[in-house]
Amino acid sequence: MSSAKKQTPLFDWHKAHGANIVEFGDYMMPIWYASARNEHLAVVSQAGLFDTSHMATLRVFGKDAYELLQWCFTRNLDSCVGKDNAPLTEGKCVYGAILNEQGHAIDDCLVYKIQDGEYMVEVNASQGGPVAKHLAEQAKGRDVRVVDLTDQIGKIDIQGPASVKIMAKLLKNPDQVFDKLPYFSAKGHFDPASPLAAQVQLLDGTPMLLSRSGYTGEVGFELFVERVHTVKLWEALMAAGQEQGLTPCGLAARDSLRTGAVLPLSHQDIGPWIFTRHPWPFALPLAAGSEGFTKDFLGRAALERATDAPYTLTFVGHDLRKVDGHEAKVFHNGQEIGTILTCATDMAIGRHEGRIYSIASPDKPEGLVIKGLCCGFMKVKAKLEPGTTVELRDAKRAIPVVIETDVRPDRTARKALKSFF
Amino acid sequence: MYPADCKYAKNHEFVKPLGDGTALVGISQYAQEALGDVVFVQLPEVGASFAAGDEFGTVESVKTVSECYMPTAGEVLEVNSELEAHPEFVNEDPYTKGWMVKIKLTGALNPELLDAAAYEAHVASEAH
The missing domain is CATH 3.30.70.1400 (Aminomethyltransferase beta-barrel domains)
Incomplete structure (x- = not known):
C-alpha cells in the first residue's frame, strides 16, 4: 500500500522513536510521537522540532x-x-x-x-x-x-520560544547570525559552493540556510541543509535542546499550531476557488488602505471580476470539541450558509469572560484552566462580522462557534530574538 | 496489551466482567493508540440501557470524534466521572483508570466477543 511513498532522510529516526506514521502527500510522515497535545503545548511554551523535508x-x-x-x-x-x-x-x-x-x-x-x-x-x-x-x-x-x-535538500523547522537559545548552542557565530535577523529574513546557504555559505555554519562547519520563519506562529527557524546532513542536524538539535524540553513534533501538532496562528493549509483552506475575501489579504499586492492592486499578475483579472466570491472566515469555539471538518455545515439563524475548511483544536488556549487566553499569555487570570478550543476556517455565502455566533453541525453534534479575527493570542513569532535569552 | 480477563469487540471496545453480574466497559489499548490523545469523553446517563452494538458514547481525540459501541447488553450503573477532568486516563491505562461505564449485564455475554488471543489476531489482521 505504501511502497510508492517517499521517505525523508529522518524516516528511520521517526520509526525508532515511536512515531505514528501516516501518508501525507507523496510521503510517509510522523503524525505524532507519544502525544500530539504535548507536542503542540511544547511549541507554545518551550520548543518543538519538525521534519519538513517533505516540503x-x-x-x-x-x-x-x-x-x-x-x-x-x-x-x-x-x-x-x-x-x-x-x-x-x-x-x-x-x-x-x-x-x-x-x-x-x-x-x-x-x-x-x-x-x-x-x-x-x-x-x-x-x-x-x-x-x-x-x-x-x-x-x-x-x-x-x-x-x-527537493530531493537534494533536508529541511528541519525548530519552533517555539526556546528555539533561539537551542539554535545558538549549535552555531559557530550565533551573535552574527541573529544580528539584524527580523521575522521573514534568512542568512547562509546550504550549498558549500555558495558565497553565502560562510554566513551560517554548524560548529563542525556544515553550511546551512537559516530562515527566521515557520508555520506555527511561534518564533523559530526553518533550516535547509544538504540532504546528507539532515539526520546529523536533527540529532544535534535534539541533544542541544534536551535541557529546554525540545520535543519532536508530528503533522497533527503542526496542523493545530498553524490553525491557532490563523495560517491556511494549502489545498484545504485555499485551493481551486477564487483567492479573495479570506483572512490573508496581506498575501495579495494591495495598495495600503485600498482594494486596488499595485502590480499586474496572473489571476488579477479574475480576482477583480469576482463579485460573488464566498467569504473565508476564522472561527473559535467555546470548548475543545470539534466537528468533522469534511462533512460539517455552517448554520446562521437556522439557515445553512456554508462549509468547514479546517476544524482543529488549539490545545494551548481557553476562554475567560469572553476573551481568549493562551498558556503563554502574561496576563492570564490566576487559576484559569486551559484545555483548548476548537478553531478553524469556514467558507460561507455571507460576510459575518467578528463576534457573530454560528453553529457547526455534523452527523454527531452541533456546536456554537464565534467568528473571530485572531485565534491564539500572545504568539512569539515577531518578538525580538534577544528577548529570548 | 490485551488483558485475559477482558473480552473484546471487533470494533475495539472491551468488557471486563467483575464476577457479580456487573462489568466495566471501555476502549482497548489498540483503539486508544490509534486515536491518539483523548481530549474529551462523552458518556451516557446512569440508568440507560443498551443492546449489544448500541452507541453509548463518543471519544474525541486530537484526530477525530469516534463513537463507542456497547460490546454486550447492559444497564449503566456508573460512569467514570474522572474522565471529565482527565480524559487522558483513556490513553494512560484504558482497562483500569480509563474505563468508561460500569454496567449490569443483561443476560449472557455477547457470544461474538473475542478473547484476548483472538482479538490480538484480529488487530494484527486489521493493521495489514
Whole structure:
C-alpha cells in the first residue's frame, strides 16, 4: 500500500522513536510521537522540532527570474517587506500564493531572494513538480530556469520560544547570525559552493540556510541543509535542546499550531476557488488602505471580476470539541450558509469572560484552566462580522462557534530574538 | 496489551466482567493508540440501557470524534466521572483508570466477543 511513498532522510529516526506514521502527500510522515497535545503545548511554551523535508524547494534563476515571479506570485517584490513595504532584497523572504488565470490558488509559498537573478521558492509537499511546471509554462521565452531541489535538500523547522537559545548552542557565530535577523529574513546557504555559505555554519562547519520563519506562529527557524546532513542536524538539535524540553513534533501538532496562528493549509483552506475575501489579504499586492492592486499578475483579472466570491472566515469555539471538518455545515439563524475548511483544536488556549487566553499569555487570570478550543476556517455565502455566533453541525453534534479575527493570542513569532535569552 | 480477563469487540471496545453480574466497559489499548490523545469523553446517563452494538458514547481525540459501541447488553450503573477532568486516563491505562461505564449485564455475554488471543489476531489482521 505504501511502497510508492517517499521517505525523508529522518524516516528511520521517526520509526525508532515511536512515531505514528501516516501518508501525507507523496510521503510517509510522523503524525505524532507519544502525544500530539504535548507536542503542540511544547511549541507554545518551550520548543518543538519538525521534519519538513517533505516540503518542496524550487530554485528560480536567470536574468528574468524577478520578472517571472512578479507575474506569477501574489506579492509585489518591489513593496512587500516590513511595515514600510520595502522591496524584497537579498536575505529577505515573503509569504504569498501562486494563482492560475482563474484566480485560484495553485499553492502558497515563501519566496526568498538569494541574490539578483536568484530566488528560492518553498512550496508544499508534492507541489514541487506542479508548481515548477506552471512556472516553466509561464516563463514563455523569458531567460529563467526552474529547478526542483527537493530531493537534494533536508529541511528541519525548530519552533517555539526556546528555539533561539537551542539554535545558538549549535552555531559557530550565533551573535552574527541573529544580528539584524527580523521575522521573514534568512542568512547562509546550504550549498558549500555558495558565497553565502560562510554566513551560517554548524560548529563542525556544515553550511546551512537559516530562515527566521515557520508555520506555527511561534518564533523559530526553518533550516535547509544538504540532504546528507539532515539526520546529523536533527540529532544535534535534539541533544542541544534536551535541557529546554525540545520535543519532536508530528503533522497533527503542526496542523493545530498553524490553525491557532490563523495560517491556511494549502489545498484545504485555499485551493481551486477564487483567492479573495479570506483572512490573508496581506498575501495579495494591495495598495495600503485600498482594494486596488499595485502590480499586474496572473489571476488579477479574475480576482477583480469576482463579485460573488464566498467569504473565508476564522472561527473559535467555546470548548475543545470539534466537528468533522469534511462533512460539517455552517448554520446562521437556522439557515445553512456554508462549509468547514479546517476544524482543529488549539490545545494551548481557553476562554475567560469572553476573551481568549493562551498558556503563554502574561496576563492570564490566576487559576484559569486551559484545555483548548476548537478553531478553524469556514467558507460561507455571507460576510459575518467578528463576534457573530454560528453553529457547526455534523452527523454527531452541533456546536456554537464565534467568528473571530485572531485565534491564539500572545504568539512569539515577531518578538525580538534577544528577548529570548 | 490485551488483558485475559477482558473480552473484546471487533470494533475495539472491551468488557471486563467483575464476577457479580456487573462489568466495566471501555476502549482497548489498540483503539486508544490509534486515536491518539483523548481530549474529551462523552458518556451516557446512569440508568440507560443498551443492546449489544448500541452507541453509548463518543471519544474525541486530537484526530477525530469516534463513537463507542456497547460490546454486550447492559444497564449503566456508573460512569467514570474522572474522565471529565482527565480524559487522558483513556490513553494512560484504558482497562483500569480509563474505563468508561460500569454496567449490569443483561443476560449472557455477547457470544461474538473475542478473547484476548483472538482479538490480538484480529488487530494484527486489521493493521495489514
